[in-house]
Amino acid sequence: MRSFVYAMERLWRTVKDEDIYLQGDEDLWSLKKGVMQYFRFYHQDRFHQSHDYETPNMRYESFNTKYATAS
Template sequence: AFLQGRLNTDQGAQFTSEAFTGALKEHGIRISMDGKGCYHDNIFVERLWRSVKHECVYLTAFEDGRHLKQALHRYFRHYNQTRYHQTLDYQTPDEVYYQQPMTLAA
């Protein structure tokens, strides 16, 4: 993900090619890569994007980029505030993060 001129990736061939790394360096973007075989570094993000794709993106025929952005905004609000997660003992991420039940406005 891009963050203040930095990009962190895994060591896939698409990320280690001179064409890719050269373009980043030309724009002053610092590169860091996860260690070889460190699949667990990205597992949480990979699971999140799998959920986003299967619960939102693949189910919607987006009219344009604005429609996609609105749908993703709604999905992430749902994901964090109202969707219960088995791995969080059937709490929402916001409940766990803020350590209290969230009251949602209608």
């Protein structure tokens, strides 16, 4: 449970540092839209050190391919 909590805290720290603080959104609508765009970037385009410099989507696809061929 602790590792999950740590991961969630780290994720929100990253979101705040890389998006929210930089954008300075004026209202809730623009904040919501910006966070949604950031999460799309986070999963599709941003490379992650913990995933051997793959994106989460790349890691997910390689996992599916690996286990789909094993069955």
